[in-house]
Amino acid sequence: MNTIPTKGAFGGRTSLKARLYIRSHTHHDSHPVVLQIIRHRRRSVVFTPYRLRVEEFDASRGEAVARTRSHSRRTYISEVNDYIRHRLFELRRIVDSLERTGADFSASDIADRLRGRGVLRSVSGYFRSRIEELELEGRHGSALALEHTLRAFQKFSGGSPVRLEDVDLPLIVSFRDYLHRAGLSANTVGFYLSRFRSVYNRSVSEGYVQGDKRPFEGLPTRVEKTRKLALSDEVLRRVSGADLRGPRAEARDLFMFSFYCRGMSFVDMAYLQWSDVRDGVIHYRRRKTGQLFRVRLVPAAQTILDRYRTTGSTFVLPILRGPAVSGTGESSRELYTRYVRRRSRYAHLLSNLARSLNLEVPLSFNVARHTWASRARRKGISLSVISEGLGHTTEKTTRIYLEDMETKRIDDANRLVAAF
Structure with missing residues (x-):
């Protein structure tokens, strides 16, 4: 039985036990296994x-239980129990040492x-705990980014604990090279490395890595610059004035609303409420940075709002509206799942719209x-x-946005100078 009650010199009873870390509003079918420490009626975990399903854990005995004949799953359950026994033994020795x-x-x-x-966490263990924390905070996008990064690393390590x-x-470096060999783009590789670095640095700050180790120092993780495409006035007029019906008209309206509201991001439009x-x-408040924005509606933007005004929904735009009354009784996880689906749908509609209008540039909310x-x-x-309007913390970011345009102006000037 993986439960160890003790009583120390100060009369403080210490309980050491393995348990599942279950939150009532989590949507995962498995839960982290934690070591619970209780002393003076105060708890620490x-x-x-490791993660287990509820039926795979015997709470009274504090140990994992195999509920399947699968050899791989039984091996995993055995590994969990070995880990628990070893760590509880270490905790017992620590309690004895502190009492002395x-x-x-x-x-x-x-x-x-x-x-x-x-006795440090593994990479997968620390990632899992961080993912769980982000989910509890309602930061589902950040949690998903770490989930993708962890999956890529587990494929690289062959499932072996690191x-x-x-x-x-x-x-x-080996992980980076593996990602490149897998055919991922430089930006995707940079995405995974930057997420890995942020999680690793957090583990260092929390004391899970001893010493002054800096494995990412000197290794570039920034993504490559992608070409920033902005529409000309003529193309913008074609998009805004196109005679459209149905879903494509809705996608066009959202694109124009983003433009009219100083390039409001899709996620901020989705969660915008009356x-x-x-x-x-x-x-x-911008979801990416937490900055507070104040945008006065221009007439064209107000027209779009009026077009999609409806009763029974707290959301201004149709992005997150569900089949029933939206904005009530739905968890943040359910809303985020809908948001991801709708984001993909509108991206497809804008791409289709660009092709139907024979545009030479793509359409996306980032383009707006x-x-x-x-x-x-x-x-x-x-x-x-412009920088303040976009919500950039520095003008350096704004210059990246305008780099293509500035380069074109320089090229035009050069043509004038060279035509002697």
């Missing part, structure tokens, strides 16, 4: 690298000492954002105003 000092201590002290002894302590530059619109002004920035620059609006 240490995450393990004669000083009182807490459950957190025991957990901290466990980490200090070098300790955070063993992560070094050669391992990261309570955010007051006296002809949109007040919203770049179009606003480029058109503002052509109108002589200062870089600082």
Whole structure:
């Protein structure tokens, strides 16, 4: 039985037990296995690298139970129990050591000492715990990004457990080369490496890696610049004035609404609610950065809002509206799942619209954002105003948005100078 009650010199009973970390509103069919430490009625938990379904864990005995004849699953269950027994033994030794000092201590002290002894989480275990935290915070997009990164790393490692302590530059370089050989683009590789680095750095700051290890130092993880396409005024007029019906008209309206609202991102449009619109002004907090925005509606944007105004929904635009009354009784996870599906649908509709209009440039909500920035620059609006309008923290980011346009202006000037 993986439960160890003890009683120390200060009368503080210490309970060490393995259990499942279950949240009532989680949508996963498996849950992290944690080591629970209770002392002085205060609790601390240490995450393990393992996850189990509810029926695979005996809560009274604190151990995993095989519920299938699958050899691989039975091997996994056995591995979980071996891990639990070993870690509980380590915790028991830590409690004994702390009691011998004669000083009182807490459950957190025991957990901290466990980490200090070098009993560290594996890469998969720490990733899983971080994913769970993000899900609980409602940051489903960030959780999904880490999920994809972890899957890629597990394929690279062949499913073998890798300790955070063993992560070094050669391992990261091998992971990077593996991703390139798998045919992934440079931007996708950079995406995975940057996510891995952020999680690893967090584990270091929390004390799960000892020493001054910097496996990512000197290894570039920034993505390559992609060509930023902005629509010309003539093409923008063709898009806004096209005679459309049905879903394509809806996608076009959303594209134009983004443009009219200073390049509002698709995710911010999706979650925009009527309570955010007051006296002809949109007040919203950008989901990517947390910045508070105030956008006064121009007549064309107001027309689009009026077109999609409906009763029974708190959402301004049709992106997240469900078959029933939207915005009530739905979890953030359910809304996010719908958001992902609708984002893909509207991207497809815009791509189809660009082909039907015989446009030489693609259509996307990112293009709407770049179009606003480029058109503002052509109108002589200062870089600082454009940067503030887009919500960029520095003008450096805005310059990246406008780089293609600035290069074209220089090329045009060169043609004038060279034509002597």
